[in-house]
Structure formats: C-alpha cells, structure tokens
Amino acid sequence: MTIRSIKLAAGFSTFAAILAVGIGLPERQASAQVQAVPREGVSFHDTVTASVTVETVDEESRTVAITLPTGRTVVLPVASGVTNLAAIDDGSLATVTYSEVVTMLNLRQKGPGSREARRDQMAKPDALDVATGRFTLTVVGVDLAKNTVSVISGDGGAVRTYSANSIAKQDMLKKIKVGDVVIGMTTPLTITSIAK
Secondary structure, eight states: OOHHHHHHHHHHHHHHHHHHHHHHSOOOOGGGSOOOOOOOOEEEEEEEEEEEEEEEEETTTTEEEEEOTTSOEEEEEBOTTOOOGGGOOTTOEEEEEEEEEEEEEEOOOOSTTHHHHHHHHHHSOOHHHHHHTEEEEEEEEEETTTTEEEEEETTOOOOEEEEOOSHHHHHHHHHOOTTOEEEEEEEEEEEEEEEO
16 A cells, blocks of 8 residues: 555545534534624714814815814714804814714613722723713613603713603613613714804
8 A cells, every 4th residue: 555545545534534523513503603682772862062172174065073072073064054164263162062862772780890890981981982972871860750861971060861752762761770870872963053
C-alpha cells in the first residue's frame, strides 16, 4: 500500500466519522434557536424650550445644528413659520422650542446592584448615552385618575409630566410606581421657534 492510498483511506474514514456524528445529533428545533427580543416602548410627544448653542444655520435647507443643555448635538429641520434664520449667528446662544418624541423602553430596573447602577447612571451620564439621546429618569408621580406620569432626571432639573392618552400608555401607568427608574430615548423632531 502506498502513502497516497493510506492518506486517501484516512480522509474517507475521517469524513465518514464526521458524517456519522452529524447524523446521530438531534435536530435543533426552531423554537430553541436564539432570537432577538424586540424592545417594546411607549412614546409620548413633547414640546421643549431650552437655551442652546447654535452650531450652524443652513438657510437653504432650513436646518439648524444645535447643542442641547445635555451636551447632545442634533441637526433639526426648522418649521416654515420660523422666519428669522438669517438673524441667528453660528456659535451664538439662543432659546429654541422644538418638538420631540420620548420613548420609554424599560420601565423598571431591579436586581442585585441595580441601586448602585442607577446611582452611577444618573449622576454622570455616559457620553454615548448623551449622543444618542438615551436617558435614565426616576418616576416621581403617577396619577391614575388623570392618566399622567411625572419623571425627573437624576441630576435634577424640571419635573416632566406626560399624559397617557392611549390604552397602551394607560396600561403602562398601572405597572409603575413612584421610585421606579425609566430608561428610554428622546428623538428631537422640529424647531418651531428660535430667538437670540
């Protein structure tokens, strides 16, 4: 027998062994496969007035790049009713009113170490969280009679109250209580007012 035929026989034997093992393994069910779990959230429309830094104004496309008080920089379209874009200088401070969508993704944070994790997140927000609009807030009030939830940022600031005007939002209210932590995202939409 030559070395070539020995190698060929060894190759066939290895292939047969792998095939036999593969046939002997039980087939995985589709339900056993790992699947991504979609995040469910409840969205609220909000109007915010804030002092911002105007990074740049593009009159042609009617967009303005602003840096929010949180440090997040966003480029937003400007509503047609805003007529003073030419008077706004790059780098100036301005007061803007804009609409946004606030999506609350995770209504509670529990478990070992959660209190410390919440304290760290709320005291010093992560730069990536700031850049993406991710927030961590504490529920300070739930009014089931009026269908409202009130939240506050961990580093202080104004209390924001959102109305639960749909069945999904009202169901959410029944699941949370004062002291719960809310994690979610803010998505600024359109500037409706800008003044120096």
